[in-house]
Amino acid sequence: MSSGTRGYHHGDLRRALLAAAVDGIGEAGPATLSLRDLARRAGVSHAAPAHHFGDKAGLLTAVAAEGFDLLAEALRAADGGLLELGVAYVGFAVEHRAHFDVMFRPDLHRPEDPDLRAARERSGAALRAGVASLPDRRPTADDPDGDALAAWSIVHGFATLWLAGVLPQEIGDDPRAAARVVIHRLFRQA
Amino acid sequence: MSSGTRGYHHGDLRRALLAAAVDGIGEAGPATLSLRDLARRAGVSHAAPAHHFGDKAGLLTAVAAEGFDLLAEALRAADGGLLELGVAYVGFAVEHRAHFDVMFRPDLHRPEDPDLRAARERSGAALRAGVASLPDRRPTADDPDGDALAAWSIVHGFATLWLAGVLPQEIGDDPRAAARVVIHRLFRQA
DNA sequence: ACCCTAACTTGCCATTGACAAGATGCCGAG
DNA sequence: CTCGGCATCTTGTCAATGGCAAGTTAGGGT
Structure with a gap:
């Protein structure tokens, strides 16, 4: 067939x-x-x-799982340190908006679905791996994943705000370029 | 009105x-x-x-507008610099989840509705005002609103991820405390 | 060759959003 | 004080949807 x-x-x-x-x-x-x-x-x-x-939730659960796998792949393909990892995250959100729109809405799918959990964990691992490979990582023994959480938050927030269309027009029409500027503020202390 | x-x-x-x-x-x-x-x-x-x-979109537009006004109020009431402004943002998202769930979803309401636009602009102004009042603000003449955008992104991202339930359990059950730790990373270079 | 099970169908029902037309009751004009 | 205007709310209706039940088809394993 x-x-x-x-x-x-x-x-x-x-x-x-x-x-x-x-x-x-x-x-x-x-x-x-x-x-x-x-x-x-x-x-x-x-x-x-x-x-x-x-049912409908089952369909959207499958879409979300597919999205997390695509995200994991995009994150693994990113090369260039934390900055480009974040840019890849934003790029994924914009280029796969349909998936992204479902992935983080537990009211639309079944968050506890085993396949979804596994796919979500794969993308989480890809994110943490990217953060951990940072050469100039700060030694913060009290909260080892704090860097990953802060990085995840800023790129996820920027992507969400971009997609929501609430950012001022002056930011331009290139999400990756705009994201690069914003992410840069997270670790300009380096 | x-x-x-x-x-x-x-x-x-x-x-x-x-x-x-x-x-x-x-x-x-x-x-x-x-x-x-x-x-x-x-x-x-x-x-x-x-x-x-x-219609339904009209109802949700009203909910979103009400949400932006509540957010503006919460941001204005925040005292304690950028950190507490961000904490207030996260606190609003968690305590007014229903509003927050609608405010940034243009597919659920009418983003161009005049009342909505006005309310959205009021909360945006409250956010920028809070950022601008920072005493230890970095001089970044090339992109004056970059600080506000980075701050907005990180708190919005953290709030969204928290509400989506995708953060690890180890983070605890107090969103404000967890947000404080994350936001701190944005300007620990000071 | 045969069955048997997954894949897909038709038929059905309660619920929903939206629209149209009618009923209700406060308000102000005279 | 009366009466018409009109915003508010109601009843009635229709197409579309999600989900369930029961029937039909086909293709692979034994």
């Missing part, structure tokens, strides 16, 4: 639905996402999605 | 609906909020909310 959507069996419905969900969320946000609309886009009946994901 | 809210049959439906909405969002998030359920809680017919808010 290649990608042909013909026949009683779709062949790769799960993947097709996930892709359609990402498209739909990107177009109008997660709030207005409709399982029936996804089914229409995939050319299947309105109840087909339930078989693969159970 | 938006409109005289003296009531006839109910007394003050608009305010009652807003309060019910905040309760409902606090219980199950904004996604599952139902205008009909709010109407039931307020003891009015299912179509009554539409008269005051137009």
